[in-house]
Amino acid sequence: MLGLGIESTAHTFSCSVMDGRGRILSDVRSAYRPPDGEGIHPREASRHHVERGPAVLDECLREAGVGMSDIGMVSYAAGPGLGPCLRVGAVMARALASYHGIPLYPVNHAVGHIEIGRLLTGLRDPLVLLVSGGHTMILAFLEKRWRVFGETLDITLGQLLDQFGRSLGFASPCGREIERLAASSSGCMQLPYVVKGNDVSFSGLLSAAVRAAGPDRALACRSLQETAFAMVSEAVERALSLTGKREVMAVGGVAANKRLAGMLGAACRLHGARFRVVPPRYAGDCGSQICWTGMLESDIGGGTPVRDALVRQSWRLDTVTIGYQAPLASRRPRSRR
Numbered sequence: 001m002l003g004l005g006i007e008s009t010a011h012t013f014s015c016s017v018m019d020g021r022g023r024i025l026s027d028v029r030s031a032y033r034p035p036d037g038e039g040i041h042p043r044e045a046s047r048h049h050v051e052r053g054p055a056v057l058d059e060c061l062r063e064a065g066v067g068m069s070d071i072g073m074v075s076y077a078a079g080p081g082l083g084p085c086l087r088v089g090a091v092m093a094r095a096l097a098s099y100h101g102i103p104l105y106p107v108n109h110a111v112g113h114i115e116i117g118r119l120l121t122g123l124r125d126p127l128v129l130l131v132s133g134g135h136t137m138i139l140a141f142l143e144k145r146w147r148v149f150g151e152t153l154d155i156t157l158g159q160l161l162d163q164f165g166r167s168l169g170f171a172s173p174c175g176r177e178i179e180r181l182a183a184s185s186s187g188c189m190q191l192p193y194v195v196k197g198n199d200v201s202f203s204g205l206l207s208a209a210v211r212a213a214g215p216d217r218a219l220a221c222r223s224l225q226e227t228a229f230a231m232v233s234e235a236v237e238r239a240l241s242l243t244g245k246r247e248v249m250a251v252g253g254v255a256a257n258k259r260l261a262g263m264l265g266a267a268c269r270l271h272g273a274r275f276r277v278v279p280p281r282y283a284g285d286c287g288s289q290i291c292w293t294g295m296l297e298s299d300i301g302g303g304t305p306v307r308d309a310l311v312r313q314s315w316r317l318d319t320v321t322i323g324y325q326a327p328l329a330s331r332r333p334r335s336r337r
């Protein structure tokens, strides 16, 4: 069976078609870009999704070489995310499910990040670091739920990078530009380093970094990265000792950062744990993460009636009961890309 997944939690509108073995037939995206120096305006982002959504769906089906009549189920990101943006994807998914008479699966976006990571890294039972625009969490699976072993006490790692970048006038999202600039510096300013138990706090670091940033932007970017990534790596290392996991997986948009992967990899080597990062193309928000999670759910359930398929802006990952055999479900990943 082929599935269609729709992701629209924040700035990205994306659709993907996959088969039941985890092969990605297409994954098409369009991202809303706010003016330089500004963040995502939920209404403007949702307007982008309304305008671009139908073309993204068309292109996705065309790239996969299929029509809607070939699609056996549709999933959408039901939360967490920005309300106006979530609703665009949900409306499209409900309409397609109703019109074509196919089952509908509302998917938790954070579970989506984890499942596409497990599919593409082949890890079975990892300690997970989820670092994105909406999340900074360290997680392990136990008794049908992803349990939180550490998280941010305030803003996420993605928000730290994006808000800092915007203060320098960069276009959001800023993580990639910060990484590029940081790589050209070798210095490091001292900035607040706040790890509390297994949790991290970035808001003081953000204020201090914005204040300290001078004309040497590369130095400021490197200092921010070094400090924030060392904090996260310390928390991961502690969670690794506590849980005794043998595998660590980094997922979410910030996981695309090479320096972060380097630090995490070094920490894992010290503990004899395998470390894998989701491939960069699937680190950030994408339809495949939603499609694949919906397909896993379809193994055990017939979907959600259209009238009950709503959105939940603050749908926490650790409240989701996972019915399929999460850490054990293992299918061979075979991407066309």
Ligand code: AMP
Residues within 6 Å of the ligand: 131, 132, 133, 134, 157, 158, 159, 161, 162, 173, 174, 175, 176, 179, 252, 253, 254, 255, 256, 257, 258, 283, 284, 285
């Ligand atoms: P997501 O919410 O999963 O789409 O992730 C988006 C976040 O990932 C944004 O905060 C981006 O700035 C961040 N991001 C994307 N690429 C990188 C990178 N190479 N390094 C650091 N952060 C990144």
Ligand code: MG
Residues within 6 Å of the ligand: 109, 113, 132, 133, 134, 252, 253, 284, 285
């Ligand atoms: Mg995300």
